[in-house]
Every structure is written in C-alpha cells, then in structure tokens.
Amino acid sequence: MTEKTGQRSPVAVGVRATKQRSAISALLDEIDEFRSAQDLHDELRKRGEGIGLTTVYRTLQTLAEAGTVDMLRTDSGESVYRRCSSGHHHHLVCRRCGYTVEVEGPTVEQWSHTIAEDNGFTDVSHTVEIFGTCRNCATARAASSTNG
Incomplete structure (x- = not known):
C-alpha cells in the first residue's frame, strides 16, 4: 500500500467544486487501488449519492x-483512476486485485532522457506501469490450485 500525505483539496485547484465532484474526490481519498469509473460510480450509488x-x-x-x-x-484498455502521492512516479499494479505500489525509478528516468536525446527528442514525458500478480494473489492462486 502507498502512503498518501498532505491535506487534499476537495477537488482540484482551478476546478469548480460541486457536491458530485466532492463525493468522487472523497471516495478517491479512501481507496488505495486503481478503480474504473464504473466501479467508483457503483460505490457512490451504494452510498446514496x-x-x-x-x-x-x-x-x-x-x-x-x-x-x-x-x-x-x-x-484490456480500460481507464482506471487513483489518488496518488505528489511527484513523478511509476506503478506496479496487480492484474487480479488492483493492489498498487508507487515506485520511483531513477534508472527509468535516465533511460528515457538518454533515448530521447539519442533520437533528437526534447520536452519529453513518460509514464511507466508494470502489471503483474501481487504476492497475495499469487499465494491464493497457488493454494487454490493445490486444493482443487
């Protein structure tokens, strides 16, 4: 799990706060894993929003x-969302449960700048997400395959 620090704005700087936006923002503050818009919508509806x-x-x-x-x-191409810590970082994401670990990657940063420079690119940005199976899901899968 990741630690989320600092006081959050109810929505975002420069974004008009509405009851709906505040409810979405509050829900994002409560969860640690990436969730789809549909999942968030379902949870908000369960809460009476x-x-x-x-x-x-x-x-x-x-x-x-x-x-x-x-x-x-x-x-699968689905967009998923999560409130994250500030600053540039990358993610390890479990395909099964959505558990997410934020990681800093100085090697990735250097590699991306070198590749860009070698190919004449400037003003470069990047995102890196690594998908796999977390330890808990791998253990559960192994246990279920030996039990059944």
Missing part, C-alpha cells in the same frame, strides 16, 4: 488533467 456515470467520467478526466489523480490503462 445521486450521481450519473457521465459525471463520474467527466470528473475523473478533469481531476486527471489537473494532476490530482493518476489514470492508467489496464491490459
């Missing part, structure tokens, strides 16, 4: 553009 799926998608996109949440695409 009258919020549409389109509003959830738009709010997540706005928060991602403002840099207050991270968005990545799963192996």
Whole structure:
C-alpha cells in the first residue's frame, strides 16, 4: 500500500467544486487501488449519492488533467483512476486485485532522457506501469490450485 500525505483539496485547484465532484474526490481519498469509473460510480450509488456515470467520467478526466489523480490503462484498455502521492512516479499494479505500489525509478528516468536525446527528442514525458500478480494473489492462486 502507498502512503498518501498532505491535506487534499476537495477537488482540484482551478476546478469548480460541486457536491458530485466532492463525493468522487472523497471516495478517491479512501481507496488505495486503481478503480474504473464504473466501479467508483457503483460505490457512490451504494452510498446514496445521486450521481450519473457521465459525471463520474467527466470528473475523473478533469481531476486527471489537473494532476490530482493518476489514470492508467489496464491490459484490456480500460481507464482506471487513483489518488496518488505528489511527484513523478511509476506503478506496479496487480492484474487480479488492483493492489498498487508507487515506485520511483531513477534508472527509468535516465533511460528515457538518454533515448530521447539519442533520437533528437526534447520536452519529453513518460509514464511507466508494470502489471503483474501481487504476492497475495499469487499465494491464493497457488493454494487454490493445490486444493482443487
């Protein structure tokens, strides 16, 4: 699990706060794993929030553009979202349960700059997400295969 530090804005700097955006932001503060817009919408509805799926998608996109949440695409191409710590980082993501570890990668940073420079690129940015199976899911899978 990752540690989220600092006081969060209810939504994001420069983004108009609404009841719906505040509810989405509060839910993101409570979870540690990446979740799809549909998953977040379902959870909000269970909590009695009258919020549409389109509003959830738009709010997540706005928060991602403002840099207050991270968005990545799963192996299947689905966008998933999570409130992350500040600063540039990368992710290890479990394909089965969504457990996520934030990692810093100075080697990746150096490699990306070197590759860009060698190929004449400037103003470079990158994202790195590594998908796999976490220890807990691997253990559970191994136990279920030996038991059944």
